[in-house]
Amino acid sequence: MRNFFGNLGYKFASVMYGRNGVDSFNKFLVISSIVITFLSNLPFLDVLYIIGVALMAFALFRCFSKNLYKRRQENAKYLSIAQKFKYFFAIHKKMFKERKTHRYFKCECGTILRVPRGKGKIKIHCSKCGKDIIKTT
Numbered sequence: 001m002r003n004f005f006g007n008l009g010y011k012f013a014s015v016m017y018g019r020n021g022v023d024s025f026n027k028f029l030v031i032s033s034i035v036i037t038f039l040s041n042l043p044f045l046d047v048l049y050i051i052g053v054a055l056m057a058f059a060l061f062r063c064f065s066k067n068l069y070k071r072r073q074e075n076a077k078y079l080s081i082a083q084k085f086k087y088f089f090a091i092h093k094k095m096f097k098e099r100k101t102h103r104y105f106k107c108e109c110g111t112i113l114r115v116p117r118g119k120g121k122i123k124i125h126c127s128k129c130g131k132d133i134i135k136t137t
Helices: 002-016 024-039 046-062 069-097
Strands: 101-106 112-116 121-125 132-136
Touching: 024 046, 024 069, 101 132, 112 121
Parallel strands: none
Antiparallel strands: 101 112, 121 132
16 A cells, blocks of 8 residues: 555656646646635536636646647746736835835836935936936935
């Protein structure tokens, strides 16, 4: 019996050879399917159960898929979208934390510029596009 469970890991590894496995997009799909399935217990939300099961099936499909190129593209797309959300929440957390000491301005090129509060009218130089902005802190 001990040998059976010892070999089980090797057998599973040989089955998974050449397959995608679990990546961060799969983890997101599984967690969201679990949350959606639990939400389906609320009244009038029975259709969410089907969506949760479909997400779980898609996660399993991605896990056992041998088309590594396509799965890596999907994961890279997910990571780029997730990175934008993480950056958005991180910068707003920092802005809230420093709200009494610094002001934040957004340049036309999209760069967020941080300047100290209480300096009056100042000229802010954007390091990305080189444009000067005159603002009151």
